[in-house]
Amino acid sequence: MSAAEVPSHLLMEALDWVQQGRAEDALELVESLAEGRNGAQVAGYEELLRARLMEEYRERLPDAARLRRKLEGSELLSFNLPAGAGFLISMLDGETPVSDLVALSGMDPFDARRNLNRLIGAGIVELVS
Numbered sequence: 001m002s003a004a005e006v007p008s009h010l011l012m013e014a015l016d017w018v019q020q021g022r023a024e025d026a027l028e029l030v031e032s033l034a035e036g037r038n039g040a041q042v043a044g045y046e047e048l049l050r051a052r053l054m055e056e057y058r059e060r061l062p063d064a065a066r067l068r069r070k071l072e073g074s075e076l077l078s079f080n081l082p083a084g085a086g087f088l089i090s091m092l093d094g095e096t097p098v099s100d101l102v103a104l105s106g107m108d109p110f111d112a113r114r115n116l117n118r119l120i121g122a123g124i125v126e127l128v129s
Contacts, residue, residue, distance in 0.1 A: 007033075010029065010033060011030070011033070011041070011042075011045060013029065014026040014027075014029045014030050014045065014049075017029070018049070018052070023049060023052050023053050023056065024053065026049055027046070027049040027050065027053060030042060030045045030046045030049060031046060034046055050110050053110070053114070054109075054110055054113065057110075057113040057114065057116075057117050058113070060117060060120075061098050061113065061116055061117060061120070061127075062098065063097060063098055063099035064097050064098070064099070065097065065098045065127055065128075066094055066095060066096065066097060066098070066127070066128040067092050067094070067098065067101070067116065067120075067125050067126065067127060067128065068092055068093070068094035068125070068126060068128050069089060069092050069124065069125060070123060070124060070125060070126045071123075071124050076089065076124065079122065079124065081124075082115070084105075084107055084111060084112070084115050085115045085118065085119055087105065087107075088101065088105060088107075088112065088115050088116060088119070089119065089124065089125065091104065091105065092125060094128045095128075098113075098116065101116070102116075
């Protein structure tokens with residue numbers, strides 16, 4: 001198989017996952033297929049999944065939402081957090097809106113929102129009520 005070829009059954013599996021409500025899993029699969037490959041087809045799937053997930057992330061976490069840490073110090077050390085997630089945690093003060101956090105982070109907006117949603121899902125961060 002050449003570097004540009006991607007097993008079509010894996011792309012079909014990704015599409016099935018999207019229909020099952022597992023868009024995040026589908027994106028991870030497509031991202032793994034994209035590593036080391038230049039296929040336009042994979043890039044297209046990846047962009048479509050990112051757009052779909054961005055909508056979901058914005059629904060779950062509106063621009064005006066505010067976040068705070070649920071865990072501090074040593075509790076956070078038990079998680080193997082990527083650098084971007086750790087940086088976002090350091091910015092949380094319970095007062096700054098999500099839209100400002102995303103802009104100030106300097107990260108790709110999709111990656112910033114993805115990290116914030118994952119931090120909420122892991123119970124590390126919570127919405128301020």
